Amino acid sequence: MSVRTAVAAPAGLGEDACHELARHLAWSLEGVTACGFESKTGSLWFVTEKPLDQADLMQAADDRGRAIQAFPSRRLASFTKHPSPAYENVEDLLRERGDLKPVGPTTLALGGTAALLATRLERMMKTEAAKLGADEWLLPSLMFTQDLARSGYLRDFPHQANLVCHLPGQPEDVKLAASQIISGSEIPSRLSSALAPTVCYRLFTTLADSVVEPELMVQSASAKCFRHEGAAGAGLDRLGEFSMREIVAIGKPEAVSDFRDTLLALSGRLLQATRLHSWIESASDPFFTDVWEKGRLFQMGFDLKAELRVRVAGRAESLAVGSVNHHRDHFGLAFNIRDSTGDPVHSCCVGFGIERWTLAVLSHFGPEPGDWPEILQEA
Numbered sequence: 001m002s003v004r005t006a007v008a009a010p011a012g013l014g015e016d017a018c019h020e021l022a023r024h025l026a027w028s029l030e031g032v033t034a035c036g037f038e039s040k041t042g043s044l045w046f047v048t049e050k051p052l053d054q055a056d057l058m059q060a061a062d063d064r065g066r067a068i069q070a071f072p073s074r075r076l077a078s079f080t081k082h083p084s085p086a087y088e089n090v091e092d093l094l095r096e097r098g099d100l101k102p103v104g105p106t107t108l109a110l111g112g113t114a115a116l117l118a119t120r121l122e123r124m125m126k127t128e129a130a131k132l133g134a135d136e137w138l139l140p141s142l143m144f145t146q147d148l149a150r151s152g153y154l155r156d157f158p159h160q161a162n163l164v165c166h167l168p169g170q171p172e173d174v175k176l177a178a179s180q181i182i183s184g185s186e187i188p189s190r191l192s193s194a195l196a197p198t199v200c201y202r203l204f205t206t207l208a209d210s211v212v213e214p215e216l217m218v219q220s221a222s223a224k225c226f227r228h229e230g231a232a233g234a235g236l237d238r239l240g241e242f243s244m245r246e247i248v249a250i251g252k253p254e255a256v257s258d259f260r261d262t263l264l265a266l267s268g269r270l271l272q273a274t275r276l277h278s279w280i281e282s283a284s285d286p287f288f289t290d291v292w293e294k295g296r297l298f299q300m301g302f303d304l305k306a307e308l309r310v311r312v313a314g315r316a317e318s319l320a321v322g323s324v325n326h327h328r329d330h331f332g333l334a335f336n337i338r339d340s341t342g343d344p345v346h347s348c349c350v351g352f353g354i355e356r357w358t359l360a361v362l363s364h365f366g367p368e369p370g371d372w373p374e375i376l377q378e379a
C-alpha cells in the first residue's frame with residue numbers, strides 16, 4: 001500500500017526551488033517512490049510505503065525553505081524573447097516511435113531522430129571547444145573511488161555516487177556470488193571503482209600531482225556521466241547515465257577567471273543559436289547535508305556557478321541544460337596540481353548535458369529535423 005503525504009511549501013519560494021526542494025527532501029525520507037510540487041495547491045507531495053510524520057516533514061521543508069530564501073539567484077543573461085516551447089508530449093511521441101528505449105535502470109537508448117539530434121548537438125559543442133583551442137580527450141567511465149573522494153564529491157553528493165562492485169574471489173567464488181545475486185541474496189562487495197559523475201574530475205585526475213607550466217590550459221571531452229537519481233530518474237532530463245560535453249580550463253587565477261567569462265559568453269551564444277526560451281542565472285548546488293550552508297555561501301559569495309536554464313513545454317519547472325563553474329583552487333588543492341610558482345592551479349569548466357539539450361530542442365521545435373534551428377541542420 002502506498003501513502004501520499006502533502007505539506008504546504010514554504011511561502012515565497014519560486015516554482016523551480018519548490019521542485020528542487022521536493023526532490024531534496026525525498027532523499028532524506030525513507031522509501032519515497034515518487035515526489036513533486038503541485039503549484040495549484042502550493043504543496044509538496046511524497047508517495048511512500050509507510051505514512052510520514054506531517055509535522056516533521058513540515059519542519060524539514062521550512063528549514064530548507066528559509067535557507068534557500070536567504071540566497072536568491074540572479075539572472076545573468078536572458079533569451080526569453082525566443083518563443084515559448086509548444087511540443088508538450090514530444091518525449092512520449094519519441095517513445096511511441098521507438099526512438100527512446102529504456103535499457104537499464106534509469107537509462108535510455110536513443111535511436112532515430114533522438115540519436116540524430118543528440119549527435120548534431122554534440123558535434124556543435126565539440127566544434128566550439130576546438131575553436132577555443134581545447135585539447136580533445138577520450139575518457140574512460142571508470143575512476144578510482146579514492147579520486148572521487150579526493151574531489152570532494154563523496155563528501156558533498158554521496159547520495160548520487162555510483163560505486164562499481166565486481167564479483168569477488170576466484171572462479172568458484174565468482175560463480176557462487178553470481179548465483180547468490182541471481183537468487184536475490186546480498187553479496188560482499190569490493191568498492192574500489194566508481195562510475196565518474198562528471199567529465200572534469202577525470203581530466204583533473206590526468207593532471208594529479210603535477211605542475212602545469214602554461215598560464216592557461218584548455219581541455220575538452222565528451223563522456224558518459226553517472227549520477228544515481230533514485231525515484232526521480234526516468235526521462236531525458238534525469239538519467240542515471242547521461243552524456244556530457246565539458247570544456248575545462250586550468251591555470252593561473254586571472255587567466256581562469258577570464259576564461260570563465262569566455263565560457264559564459266559561449267553558453268549564451270549556444271542558447272541564442274539553438275533559439276531556446278532560456279536564461280543564464282547564478283546558482284548553487286544548495287541541497288546537501290552539513291556542507292550545505294558553507295558550500296552555498298562560498299559559491300554565492302564568489303558567484304561560482306551559473307546555470308543555463310530552459311523552458312520545457314508543459315512543465316512549470318525550467319530545466320538546467322548546462323552550467324559554468326568556477327572552482328577557484330578547489331581542485332588544484334584536491335588533486336595537488338600546481339603552477340610554475342608552486343601555487344595550486346585555479347580551474348573552471350562548462351558542462352553541457354547532451355540528453356537535456358536534446359529534450360529542450362525537441363520541446364521547442366518538435367521531432368522533424370527540418371524544423372530545427374539552422375545551427376542544427378548540418379552541424
Ligand SMILES: [Zn+2]
Binds near residue numbers: 246325350351
Ligand atoms: Zn566540470
